[in-house]
Amino acid sequence: MRTRLACVALAAGLASVATAQPQCIDLGVVTDTSAVYDIPDLSFSSQPQANGILWYCFSLAGGTSASGAFFDIDLHATTATGAPDTEIGLYDSLGNLIANDDDDGHSLRSALSFGNTTPRVQTPDPFGFTNGVAANGRDGNLNGGETYYLAVGLFNTTFGATGWGVTSTATGFPEAAQVNFRTDVVPAPASLALIGLGGLVGGRRRR
Numbered sequence: 001m002r003t004r005l006a007c008v009a010l011a012a013g014l015a016s017v018a019t020a021q022p023q024c025i026d027l028g029v030v031t032d033t034s035a036v037y038d039i040p041d042l043s044f045s046s047q048p049q050a051n052g053i054l055w056y057c058f059s060l061a062g063g064t065s066a067s068g069a070f071f072d073i074d075l076h077a078t079t080a081t082g083a084p085d086t087e088i089g090l091y092d093s094l095g096n097l098i099a100n101d102d103d104d105g106h107s108l109r110s111a112l113s114f115g116n117t118t119p120r121v122q123t124p125d126p127f128g129f130t131n132g133v134a135a136n137g138r139d140g141n142l143n144g145g146e147t148y149y150l151a152v153g154l155f156n157t158t159f160g161a162t163g164w165g166v167t168s169t170a171t172g173f174p175e176a177a178q179v180n181f182r183t184d185v186v187p188a189p190a191s192l193a194l195i196g197l198g199g200l201v202g203g204r205r206r207r
Helices: 002-018 189-206
Strands: 025-030 042-046 055-061 070-077 086-091 097-100 112-115 147-154 158-159 167-168 179-184
Touching: 025 042, 042 055, 055 179, 070 086, 086 158, 147 158, 147 167, 147 179
Parallel strands: 025 055
Antiparallel strands: 042 179, 055 147, 070 112, 070 179, 086 097, 086 147, 158 167
């Protein structure tokens, strides 16, 4: 009986490890800051190491199921060599894989596309790579207000279906890639009203 209980406890312990939220760089709320698709609403440099995964977490100001709404992720090279060869995967707040990609971006970079199915041509990167797949909402829809986890790795990375289970056997030389978020989602009117109300309350208290 004790042996059985010990096995159950061990299994529970392993399950808890497998579903532990990854440590992530918090990017905050992603919202539309540019009316021009070629100009990312959020852009940052990411340099995953061989056998390593970099995690980023964020939420969206609004969902992509509304008419015309979209949210796209694409990676660019940061040097003329065209490196690195990346892979990315997006997970929900419970650790379930939403979508992953290897080479839909320019050259050997990665890209994901959510929402509006009207094709949006990926903007060229600074070094002239222009062969990425057009963004067309092929990866489904995302909800506003939910926390998402983006895993960025080098080839070859494996994305598990649950528990944020990402592993990498990459041996390539680590080199930074530029990660771009492009969206037209903005906070819902009710959220804006609450923000305004909060400002009014704060103003009255200061008086």
